[in-house]
Amino acid sequence: MIYTVTLNPSIDYVVELPKIQMGLVNRLEKTVKFPGGKGINVSRILNEMKVENTALGFVGGFTGHFVTEALSELKLNIDFTEIADDTRINVKIHAEKETELNAKGPEISVEELETFKKTFLKVGAKDVVVFSGSIPENLPQSLYLELINMITAAGAEFAVDTTGEALLKTLDKHPIIIKPNNHELSAIVGRSLKSDDEIVDAARELINKGAQNVLVSMASDGGILVTKREVYRSYAPSGQVINSVGAGDSMLAGFIGEYYQNKNVETAFKRGLACGSATAFSLDIADKLMIKKVYSEINVKKVRSEN
Numbered sequence: 001m002i003y004t005v006t007l008n009p010s011i012d013y014v015v016e017l018p019k020i021q022m023g024l025v026n027r028l029e030k031t032v033k034f035p036g037g038k039g040i041n042v043s044r045i046l047n048e049m050k051v052e053n054t055a056l057g058f059v060g061g062f063t064g065h066f067v068t069e070a071l072s073e074l075k076l077n078i079d080f081t082e083i084a085d086d087t088r089i090n091v092k093i094h095a096e097k098e099t100e101l102n103a104k105g106p107e108i109s110v111e112e113l114e115t116f117k118k119t120f121l122k123v124g125a126k127d128v129v130v131f132s133g134s135i136p137e138n139l140p141q142s143l144y145l146e147l148i149n150m151i152t153a154a155g156a157e158f159a160v161d162t163t164g165e166a167l168l169k170t171l172d173k174h175p176i177i178i179k180p181n182n183h184e185l186s187a188i189v190g191r192s193l194k195s196d197d198e199i200v201d202a203a204r205e206l207i208n209k210g211a212q213n214v215l216v217s218m219a220s221d222g223g224i225l226v227t228k229r230e231v232y233r234s235y236a237p238s239g240q241v242i243n244s245v246g247a248g249d250s251m252l253a254g255f256i257g258e259y260y261q262n263k264n265v266e267t268a269f270k271r272g273l274a275c276g277s278a279t280a281f282s283l284d285i286a287d288k289l290m291i292k293k294v295y296s297e298i299n300v301k302k303v304r305s306e307n
């Protein structure tokens with residue numbers, strides 16, 4: 001079983017208008033709401049891939065009700081912890097450029113956190129847990145680490161998609177995969193990364209700190225996978241970008257879903273790339289038909305091998 005963890009889910013409220021005029025009333029041409037949050041998006045893609053999974057996290061209030069209802073309609077397995085405060089609403093503006101307004105999110109009480117931790121007691125050997133997204137401000141920033149210690153003691157493995165210290169703290173626990181985008185990777189190593197070689201060197205630093213694989217996503221430039229011995233490169237297929245929110249989560253889901261089934265990093269990379277671009281080419285998170293179509297257009301090249 002794969003478990004996904006979304007500590008701070010959201011309603012992603014996508015609004016479309018030709019141009020934003022600051023200081024004036026702006027009329028929206030189109031609005032649409034989706035259940036959002038990084039782990040939830042991972043679960044949605046895993047469902048499209050028919051990989052058994054359960055989404056864990058916190059939901060509360062009328063917004064939390066929307067999220068659980070929408071996910072139940074999509075037939076997702078969920079085991080969320082109910083909280084008193086409202087789940088956040090993140091606004092995704094599609095105007096001249098894509099702009100995101102991500103809210104801080106609800107406060108979580110000590111009792112709610114304790115209830116949530118108990119949902120991890122069922123994680124066992126052979127399970128994989130995907131920790132995605134930011135840790136809400138009022139929770140200990142070491143929470144991922146605490147949960148990782150719990151699940152690895154039970155024999156499970158894990159993947160992480162977060163940034164900064166919260167990510168760095170997990171590396172010596174040997175995540176199967178981490179997925180920074182090129183900007184996040186640059187912030188982690190503290191220097192600008194212009195060429196593929198510079199990206200590979202930076203990813204290699206994180207491998208040396210303990211990550212098993214580093215998947216660097218690069219939006220329309222595709223991605224680079226650095227493993228202990230190999231480097232793979234792929235460019236993104238061209239297509240009409242409709243909504244790239246969730247493309248990174250979809251990429252991680254594709255990788256982990258495939259890897260969980262066959263332990264092959266190259267095909268996992270290819271599946272990840274297909275899921276990422278398929279979501280960028282869709283209004284919502286991609287469905288299996290779009291993933292299949294994009295998969296046939298992905299080419300992965302092994303660019304380095306140290307066998």
Ligand SMILES: Nc1ncnc2c1ncn2[C@@H]1O[C@H](COP(=O)(O)OP(=O)(O)O)[C@@H](O)[C@H]1O
Pocket residue numbers: 180181216217218219220221222223236237238239241244246247248249251273275276277280
């Ligand atoms: N404009 C795009 N065209 C084609 N593929 C894309 C586009 N944006 C994202 N993707 C695909 O999705 C992956 C993840 O997107 P990215 O924006 O890098 O992640 P994140 O959302 O985490 O920043 C990319 O590596 C690429 O494969």
Ligand SMILES: O=P(O)(O)OC[C@H]1O[C@](O)(COP(=O)(O)O)[C@@H](O)[C@@H]1O
Pocket residue numbers: 008010012035036037038039041090102132133134244245246247248249250
């Ligand atoms: O937890 P964070 O870092 O605030 O991110 C939450 C947001 O990220 C998303 O999961 C999308 O993430 P990506 O575009 O990076 O894949 C949205 O659904 C959500 O609104």
